[in-house]
Structure formats: C-alpha cells, structure tokens
Amino acid sequence: MVVKNKVTEKKGVVVDDPFGCCASFETPVAYEGSTSLFIGTDTKDLKVIGPENAKADLMKCGAGQGKKCCIFLVVGSSGPECQRFGDMRLDIIFRKDKMTAQREPTKLYPNCQLKIDESTTK
Secondary structure, three states, rough: EEEEEOOOOOEEEEEEOOOOOOOOOEEEEOOOOOOOOOOEEEEEHEEEEEEEOOOOOHHHHHHOOHHHHOOOOOEEEEEEEEEOOOOOOOHHHHHHHOOOOOOOOOOOOOOOOOOHHHHHOO
C-alpha cells in the first residue's frame, strides 16, 4: 500500500519487516528517493493513499537492455511481474551484484519505468 508521511510529506510503500526491526508502533516503509530496505515509521504519522498497483512492462522495465533493466522485473507463468515490493524483494536486493540487470529505481510506479518513445515502437 502507498502511504504518505504526514510529517515529512514523503511517499512510500509499506513493506515486510522480516528482521523484526520495527517497534510495535512502527510500520516499515520504503520511501521514494531511497534505495534503503525500509525505515520504521510511526504508524500515526502515515496516511494511506491507496494500493501500489505497479504493472510490469517488458519494454518500460528494460528487458533485454542489460544494466538498464530493472532488477525487480521477473517473468513468471502469468507473464512479467514487478517484485519491487513483492515477496522476492529482499532476495533480489541481496543478489543484485550477481545480476545483469542493475537499475534499482528510487521513484514510485509509474515514474520508475524507462521513458519509451511510443512512435518508434509501433
């Protein structure tokens, strides 16, 4: 879910805290503009904006473009998926150094995607 910090005005996405770092009054948030795993944020300081509905797109996510490809682009039985805030998030981040893809976006969807000249793709 996308949230806005009422104190800092920054937007972010609520993520899992598998390490148990957050206190009971905190929510783990991956903030726009950062590549940190997450920051524990006082839950009362957060306003829910809505769901994080990222849609993976092979072209806009950089498939086949080597280092320009987003590290969170995966392809499963249902087609391309964005795992930036999904179940594979931490596995991908910790294995990035072994990947061909190297782009780790700091902006939220859809601004995380590459700009594609639509006139050249038709």
